[in-house]
Amino acid sequence: MQDKIFRTILILSAIIIPIIGGGIIYSLTEDASSAFEEFGFWNFIFSDDWNYTPGKESYGALPFITGTLLTTFLALIFCIPFSLPVALFVGEYFRGTKIATALSTVTDLLAGIPSIIYGLWGFYALRPIFMELEISPQGSGILTAAFVLAIMIVPYAASLSSEFIKMVPSELKEGAYAMGATRAEVIRRVVFPMAGSGVFSAYILAIGRALGETMTVTMLIGNTNQVPDSLTTTGNTMASIIANQFGEADGLKLSSLIAIGLILFLITAIINMIGKILIRRAQHV
Amino acid sequence: MTHDKNLQVRIFKNKMLYLLVCIFSGLTAIPLLAILGEVLIKGWRQLSWTFLTEATPNAYKAMMAMSAGEPVPGGIANGIIGTFLMLIMAAVIAIPVGIFCGICLSEYKGKWFATVVSYLTDLLQGTPSIIIGIITYIWVVVPMKGYSAIAGSVALFIMMLPLIIRSTEETMKILPETLKEAGLALGGSYWRVMLQVMLPSAFGSIFTGILLAISRVIGETAPLMFTALGGAAISWNINRPMAAVPLMIWEFFNDPNLQSLIWGASLFLLTFVLFLNLLAKRIQKKWKV
Numbered sequence: 001m002q003d004k005i006f007r008t009i010l011i012l013s014a015i016i017i018p019i020i021g022g023g024i025i026y027s028l029t030e031d032a033s034s035a036f037e038e039f040g041f042w043n044f045i046f047s048d049d050w051n052y053t054p055g056k057e058s059y060g061a062l063p064f065i066t067g068t069l070l071t072t073f074l075a076l077i078f079c080i081p082f083s084l085p086v087a088l089f090v091g092e093y094f095r096g097t098k099i100a101t102a103l104s105t106v107t108d109l110l111a112g113i114p115s116i117i118y119g120l121w122g123f124y125a126l127r128p129i130f131m132e133l134e135i136s137p138q139g140s141g142i143l144t145a146a147f148v149l150a151i152m153i154v155p156y157a158a159s160l161s162s163e164f165i166k167m168v169p170s171e172l173k174e175g176a177y178a179m180g181a182t183r184a185e186v187i188r189r190v191v192f193p194m195a196g197s198g199v200f201s202a203y204i205l206a207i208g209r210a211l212g213e214t215m216t217v218t219m220l221i222g223n224t225n226q227v228p229d230s231l232t233t234t235g236n237t238m239a240s241i242i243a244n245q246f247g248e249a250d251g252l253k254l255s256s257l258i259a260i261g262l263i264l265f266l267i268t269a270i271i272n273m274i275g276k277i278l279i280r281r282a283q284h285v
Numbered sequence: 286m287t288h289d290k291n292l293q294v295r296i297f298k299n300k301m302l303y304l305l306v307c308i309f310s311g312l313t314a315i316p317l318l319a320i321l322g323e324v325l326i327k328g329w330r331q332l333s334w335t336f337l338t339e340a341t342p343n344a345y346k347a348m349m350a351m352s353a354g355e356p357v358p359g360g361i362a363n364g365i366i367g368t369f370l371m372l373i374m375a376a377v378i379a380i381p382v383g384i385f386c387g388i389c390l391s392e393y394k395g396k397w398f399a400t401v402v403s404y405l406t407d408l409l410q411g412t413p414s415i416i417i418g419i420i421t422y423i424w425v426v427v428p429m430k431g432y433s434a435i436a437g438s439v440a441l442f443i444m445m446l447p448l449i450i451r452s453t454e455e456t457m458k459i460l461p462e463t464l465k466e467a468g469l470a471l472g473g474s475y476w477r478v479m480l481q482v483m484l485p486s487a488f489g490s491i492f493t494g495i496l497l498a499i500s501r502v503i504g505e506t507a508p509l510m511f512t513a514l515g516g517a518a519i520s521w522n523i524n525r526p527m528a529a530v531p532l533m534i535w536e537f538f539n540d541p542n543l544q545s546l547i548w549g550a551s552l553f554l555l556t557f558v559l560f561l562n563l564l565a566k567r568i569q570k571k572w573k574v
Contacts, residue, residue, distance in 0.1 A: 002474060002476055002484040003474055003475040003476050004476065005367040005476075006479070006480075007475075009385055009468055010385050010386075010389035010392065010542065011389060013382045013383075013385035013386045013389065014308075014385075014386045014389040014399075014402050015444075016382060016386065017402045017406055017409065017446070018401065018403045018405055018411060019451070020400060020443060020446075021405040021408055021409055023420070023424070024412070024416070024420050025468075027423045027424065028300075028416075028419070028420065028423075031423055037530045048504075064451070081309060082309055082310075082312060084309075085306040085307075085308075085309035085310045085313075086304065086309075086310045086313050087309040088306050088310075089306050089307070093303065093306060093307075097420060103313070103314070104361075105563075105566065106313065106314045107313065108562060109562060109563075110316065110317050111318055111319060111561055112500055112501075112558050112559060112561075112562040113317075113504075113508075113559075114503075114504025114505070114506070114531060114554060114555070114558060115504070115557065115559070116504065116506045116531050116534050116551075117320065117324065117534075117551050117554065117555055118320070119538075120324075120534065120538065120547060120551060121319070121323055121324075124323070124540075125319065125323050142319060149500070151316045154313060156469065157555055160312075160325035178542065181296050182296065182298070182299035183299055183302070183303070183534055184298050184301075184303075185295070185297075185299070187302070193301055205411075208411050209411075211413070212411075212412070212413020212414070212415065212416070212539070213413070214413065214414060214415040214506075214507040215506045215535070219538065239413055239415045239507070242415050242419065243415055243507060243510060246418075246419065246422075246510075246511055247510065247511060257419075258419060258423075259312050261415070261416050261419045264413060264415075264416065265412060265413070265416050268411055268412065269408055269411070269412070270412055272407060272411035273404070273407075273408070275405070276407050
């Protein structure tokens with residue numbers, strides 16, 4: 001009897017997840033529908049107009065979609081030269097040593113810093129440097145945001161890829177060493193081919209994280225509603241436009257912002273699902 | 286001779302890679318040190334007893350103090366109270382539900398139901414925090430006709446839940462099956478074996494997961510912006526808008542009169558988050574399953 005109650009409690013507490021997950025999709029779709037009805041789904045996505053003058057209201061998501069994709073892509077490029085060495089350092093060169101533990105503690109702590117503090121640091125410490133170097137006049141913009149975003153995703157990419165690098169069987173590596181290969185060659189010819197799919201999935205998940213990052217980007221991107229035409233211009237991402245304008249929005253504008261939220265949710269969901277499926281595959285190799 | 290040269294190139298390449306890996310790995314520590322240094326140096330001067338026990342000054346008071354050349358009075362007590370109140374409300378529900386759900390996922394592993402829930406947990410965990418803010422706005426703020434601490438804690442609850450589920454599930458999966466069988470063979474009923482044998486054995490790892498979940502959500506700003514909203518006075522009323530430390534940092538950032546309070550608040554938040562992180566690491570090491 002008590003066992004039955006216990007099992008029921010287990011099932012009931014698990015049901016809350018599908019309820020929340022389904023609820024998110026349902027509620028976002030329902031509240032976004034008036035924007036999609038007004039502008040049309042594809043029109044909404046490909047319009048670059050963001051005008052909230054009463055009577056001439058017109059909203060399109062293109063500036064924010066391009067802003068999000070651009071910052072994420074740049075962040076990924078900036079992130080690789082740091083996360084890959086860290087992964088090799090922890091997973092291969094100094095595997096299991098104290099110094100590797102120290103470095104992974106550093107990256108764990110980096111992952112723990114709240115995004116608003118990254119934003120503050122970027123704004124007060126990094127932005128003046130960008131201005132000094134005359135990269136962009138105000139110092140803020142897509143490049144600055146992507147740079148800080150890159151630092152934020154390094155821990156995610158690095159710790160997961162080092163797990164996969166550690167999983168490469170040492171017999172294989174020893175075999176290569178016995179043939180006279182140097183360590184660099186072992187890494188290129190044995191470690192990367194073996195761990196490659198896992199490392200790749202780690203970067204997919206890092207992208208998923210970068211796509212939805214809100215506060216840091218909002219503080220650094222400059223917040224202008226235009227399709228960015230260069231890397232140093234200001235812009236807005238899907239997350240940052242919501243953070244900036246959701247509070248005072250109503251009516252059609254609110255619905256448009258929720259529609260942007262729905263698009264962002266779907267993009268991150270797809271990216272994360274691809275990453276998770278790849279990881280599950282990589283683990284079973 | 287050519288052979289030797291080839292070997293030298295290979296050795297050189299090998300050394301270069303080693304050097305590059307070490308240099309770039311070392312560079313990764315710089316942002317951490319830079320952020321800690323910046324927050325510590327600028328925030329240290331503000332930390333005082335009154336900073337932790339008094340509410341935010343209003344803009345006028347802050348302006349007067351600034352023009353008189355005095356330090357801005359007041360502190361972040363309203364935010365500290367709000368953060369902990371909302372966190373406790375969220376955790377009280379999220380911890381049991383998350384643990385039960387995690388047990389369920391590991392017990393019914395392989396069944397279609399568990400697979401679906403497991404994928405959805407991943408989905409929820411990857412959902413951007415700003416989306417959680419929007420959804421809580423739709424679910425709680427709109428029906429309640431106003432921003433409230435309840436809404437804030439619902440948002441934090443949704444963020445914490447998948448993290449706790451994942452850590453419970455992972456831990457329960459690696460516990461030896463024999464442990465459960467031994468408990469059942471001794472005549473323990475299923476629920477007693479699960480709660481009094483399996484759960485205590487997994488306690489260390491689950492506790493680590495809970496600490497990490499708390500440290501993750503305590504610094505979240507985006508889900509609170511449209512739910513708890515913030516407030517300048519110390520408040521215990523959970524039906525009203527409430528301040529939280531990360532929200533206050535955002536407010537200070539946007540209000541030129543209060544900007545001098547930013548770093549003290551950041552130092553408080555950062556210290557707390559990093560302390561929880563290090564504590565979790567310690568416990569994980571000690572209580573390894």
